[in-house]
Amino acid sequence: MTSKYTPNEMMTIAAARALKNEDVVFVGIGMPSAASNLARLTHAPAITLIYESGTLATKPSVLPLSIGDGELCETALTTVSVPEMFRYWLQGGRITVGFLGGAQIDRFANLNTTVVGPYAKPKVRLPGGGGAPEIANSCGEIFIIMAQGKRSFVDKLDFITSLGHGEGGDHRSRLGVKTKGPTRLVTDLCIFEPDPRSKEMTVAAIHPGVTREKIQENTGWPVRYADKVAETSPPTARELEVLRELHARTARAHGEAA
Amino acid sequence: MLRVLSLAEAVESVIRDGDSVAMEGFTHLIPHAAGHEIVRQGRKHLTLIRMTPDLLYDQLIGMGCADKLVFSWGGNPGVGSLHRLRDAIENGWPHKLEIEEHSHAAMANAYEAGAAGLPCAIFRGYIGTDLPKVNPKIKSIICPFTGETLAAIPAHRPDAAVIHALRADRTGNVLLEGILGVQKEAVLAAKRTLVTVEEIVDDFGPRSLNAVILPSWTVSAIAHVPGGAFPSYAQGYYTRNNTFYKEWDAISRDRDTFLAWIKTNVLEQGPEVFAMHARNMRPAAE
Numbered sequence: 001m002t003s004k005y006t007p008n009e010m011m012t013i014a015a016a017r018a019l020k021n022e023d024v025v026f027v028g029i030g031m032p033s034a035a036s037n038l039a040r041l042t043h044a045p046a047i048t049l050i051y052e053s054g055t056l057a058t059k060p061s062v063l064p065l066s067i068g069d070g071e072l073c074e075t076a077l078t079t080v081s082v083p084e085m086f087r088y089w090l091q092g093g094r095i096t097v098g099f100l101g102g103a104q105i106d107r108f109a110n111l112n113t114t115v116v117g118p119y120a121k122p123k124v125r126l127p128g129g130g131g132a133p134e135i136a137n138s139c140g141e142i143f144i145i146m147a148q149g150k151r152s153f154v155d156k157l158d159f160i161t162s163l164g165h166g167e168g169g170d171h172r173s174r175l176g177v178k179t180k181g182p183t184r185l186v187t188d189l190c191i192f193e194p195d196p197r198s199k200e201m202t203v204a205a206i207h208p209g210v211t212r213e214k215i216q217e218n219t220g221w222p223v224r225y226a227d228k229v230a231e232t233s234p235p236t237a238r239e240l241e242v243l244r245e246l247h248a249r250t251a252r253a254h255g256e257a258a
Numbered sequence: 259m260l261r262v263l264s265l266a267e268a269v270e271s272v273i274r275d276g277d278s279v280a281m282e283g284f285t286h287l288i289p290h291a292a293g294h295e296i297v298r299q300g301r302k303h304l305t306l307i308r309m310t311p312d313l314l315y316d317q318l319i320g321m322g323c324a325d326k327l328v329f330s331w332g333g334n335p336g337v338g339s340l341h342r343l344r345d346a347i348e349n350g351w352p353h354k355l356e357i358e359e360h361s362h363a364a365m366a367n368a369y370e371a372g373a374a375g376l377p378c379a380i381f382r383g384y385i386g387t388d389l390p391k392v393n394p395k396i397k398s399i400i401c402p403f404t405g406e407t408l409a410a411i412p413a414h415r416p417d418a419a420v421i422h423a424l425r426a427d428r429t430g431n432v433l434l435e436g437i438l439g440v441q442k443e444a445v446l447a448a449k450r451t452l453v454t455v456e457e458i459v460d461d462f463g464p465r466s467l468n469a470v471i472l473p474s475w476t477v478s479a480i481a482h483v484p485g486g487a488f489p490s491y492a493q494g495y496y497t498r499n500n501t502f503y504k505e506w507d508a509i510s511r512d513r514d515t516f517l518a519w520i521k522t523n524v525l526e527q528g529p530e531v532f533a534m535h536a537r538n539m540r541p542a543a544e
Contacts, residue, residue, distance in 0.1 A: 029336060052362060053284050053437045065500045066335035068285025068437045070491055081438040082284050082309070083366040091363065091382055110386075114359075119392045125347045127333030127340075130310075133387045134363040163386030175386050176407065254500045 005235050007188035008147070009243060010207045012038060013235045015099075015145045015186040024048040025097045026090060026135050029067045031145045032099035034246070035186075037063060041242050050089065052131045054080045062253040063246065071253075086131070090138045098139030100132055100162070101146055104154050107200050107221045108171075109144060109164030109182035109192075111136070112157040119159060129161045136162035141180040148187040148218040155220045165199035172199075189215050191232060195224070205230040260430035260480060262458065265529040268479040269295045272452040277417035278305040280369070280448060281314060283490060284439025285335065285498070288314055289422040291486035291532045292454050294524045297321045307416055309365045309440065310335070313489065313506050316342040317524070319355060320516050326356040328414075330365045337503055341510040351513065359393055364411050369440045371413035372447025383409040419448035422487045423472075424494065425462065426455045430474030433462055436493030438470060445472055454483040456492050456536060483529050485536030496536055 005013075015035035019025060021044040027036045029051075037060065040047050048057045053068035057077035064072050073079050080089070089095065102111035103126050113132060117123030136142055142164075146152060164182045166172060172181050185192040185201050189210045192201035203215065203225045216223050235243075263271070273279055273296060281289050293314045296304075305326040306315050313334065318324055320342030332343050346355040360368070367379035380399055390396040399410040421441040423432045432453050434441060445451045453472070462469070484495075489502035509519045523531075 053286075053439070055437070064336075065503065066285045066498065068335075068439075069500075070286070070436070070493055070497055073286070073436050073493065079437055081442065082362070082440050083370040083443055086363040086366045087370075087381070114388070119388075122348055125332075125339075125344045128329070128331050128359060129361045129387070129389065130331035131362040133361040133389065134381075134383050137385050138382070160386065160388045166386055172386070177385055 005240055007207070009235060009240060010232070011145060011147065011186055011188040012243060013239045014191060014207065014232055015143065016042065016239070018143055018184050018186070019044055019047060019097065021046045023096045024050065024094060025099055026050050026052070026095045026139055028100050028132075029064065031101050033063055034243070035145055036099055037246060038239070038243050041246065042239060050095065052082070052085055054082055054085045056080060056089070062250040065254060086134065090134060093138065095138065096140040098135040098142045100135060100142060100144050102144065102161075104152050104157055105144065105146060105185070106154060106157050106164070108166060108168050109185055109194070109201050110157055110160045110166065111144070111162045111164065112159045114159040114161045116158055132162040136164070136181070137177045137179060139179060141183040144182055144185045146185070146187060148189050148215070150218060150220050153219045153221070165194060168199045169197070189218060193226070200224060202226050203229060205232045207232045208234050260426065260428055260458075260474070263479050263481050265291060265295045265454065265481040265483055266299070268452050268481040269299055272450045272479050273301055273418050273420070275301055276303045278307060279418045279420065280307040280414060280416040280444045281420040282308060282439055282441045282444040283422060283487065284309065284437055286437035286439065286491055286493060287422045287434070287441065287487050288312055288490035289420050289454055289486065290314055290488055290490060291483045291529045292420045292422070292452060293318055294527070295529060296323060297520065297524050307414060309362055311340060311343055313340070313503065316340040316506070316510055317520065319343055319346050320352070320510070321520060322352040324355060326358065328358040328360070330360045330362045334503060334506060336500070337507050341507070342516060345513070358395060359389060360396070360411065361389065364396070364409065365414075366440055368411055368414040369443035369447055372415045373443040376413055378410050378412055380408050380410050414444070414447050416444070416448045418450045418452065419444040420452045421445060422454045422483070422492070424455065424492060425457045425459050426453065426480050427462055428458070428460055430477060430480055431462070432472040432477055432480070433465070434470045434472070442470060442472065445476055450478045451476065452479045452481070453477050454481045454486040456484055456486070456495050458482050481529070483532055485532035485534065486529065488532055488535035492536070499535070
């Protein structure tokens with residue numbers, strides 16, 4: 001198959017490739033869940049996926065709509081209580097990768113999922129932090145997956161829900177945080193990685209057919225590029241097939257037309 | 259011996275106007291039938307505590323039962339916004355709602371501290387976030403042994419906890435399985451407890467030696483409400499009704515549509531309507 005694929009599929013596949021067989025991943029719902037399960041169904045069959053509902057090493061055959069669908073529990077190695085999940089497994093330092101999405105992000109990969117506009121008089125009240133504030137600091141490193149756009153990739157966040165690299169540089173360690181924070185931001189256009197010194201998210205790879213102009217048009221700050229920018233390998237036939245089957249199974253299970 | 263109350267009697271005896279109430283269930287076993295009964299009884303001025311307000315609190319907030327919400331993630335999982343919650347926060351409808359916002363880790367720790375009889379929860383949290391700027395209950399404490407600064411928030415000690423469980427036995431012991439959320443902690447942290455159950459059995463029968471069981475003497479009232487977690491689910495009884503969660507988006511978006519739905523499906527009904535959801539998927543043999 002030589003085929004066409006959507007920017008969303010490229011994003012999910014590029015994010016999945018970042019995960020390794022030996023990773024223990026704290027999985028957010030939505031795109032992080034699709035990417036994590038794609039990794040498990042392709043190159044990382046032994047990966048450990050953990051959802052905050054307490055399901056450890058879960059292997060869902062369809063993507064859950066919520067963070068606690070029965071499918072997650074039924075296919076898990078074991079299920080622990082939510083306090084145990086956050087205390088022993090997350091705060092205890094057992095997770096290698098936290099996989100997050102968000103509503104808004106800034107150039108240092110701080111995330112806002114709380115509010116647009118002033119907190120006391122919001123323009124848009126978003127759902128809030130959920131597990132993210134502690135996931136962001138307790139996991140070994142953080143991957144973020146988000147579609148790019150001027151409204152979501154903003155110069156200044158109205159609210160910091162979870163810490164990325166703060167104000168940049170060594171801000172995380174000055175706050176006493178020992179983990180790496182966001183090491184990869186995968187979008188529908190490109191892949192960002194933090195600059196080693198400034199920690200500003202910098203384009204390291206561009207998806208096939210995407211221009212630098214397009215990346216800039218969809219980013220609310222002047223985009224910086226790594227010295228050597230790679231081109232993301234396009235999806236393989238197998239990656240696309242497994243992802244599409246996963247989405248089709250999910251749609252059938254949730255009672256929708258595939 | 260267990261005296262099973264009707265849901266109406268159970269809510270009357272456990273939940274009072276002005277109470278702080280924790281209705282828990284993390285995606286699984288959300289006590290929706292009990293929420294409907296609270297709406298029918300017109301409870302007012304409640305402080306509602308819950309990690310994920312979900313459709314349950316969207317309904318209570320939209321009906322004006324709550325003065326305050328303590329929470330950590332206020333969306334419709336996998337769907338989008340909770341429109342009644344947003345309308346209350348953004349526009350003060352049907353009246354102003356005070357919010358106390360936390361993270362999941364904070365809420366889970368606060369329930370556990372409540373269950374443990376401690377005044378506060380201590381954990382490594384909130385570093386670099388703006389939440390402490392908008393929630394004065396988020397403070398810090400210095401570890402006397404290492405000097406590390408840790409987050410501290412008050413323990414949850416609700417007046418009442420409400421949960422939905424799988425089974426109660428004839429003595430009134432309650433059994434939970436599957437995704438457990440913070441229900442055990444919420445029950446043990448609360449002054450009074452209401453449990454609705456799918457099924458009442460003579461005996462729990464063969465079970466894991468470490469099964470999660472709340473002894474009868476930790477529970478104030480039990481009501482038998484099959485299907486009472488719909489549109490959430492009960493492991494082994496019925497699955498999560500994801501379609502209804504999606505439909506709720508349209509029902510709740512508009513104030514009048516919401517009020518009409520509540521009138522038809524809550525105010526003019528009783529808890530027995532939940533039974534049809536339980537019947538849908540009862541396993542053939544277990």
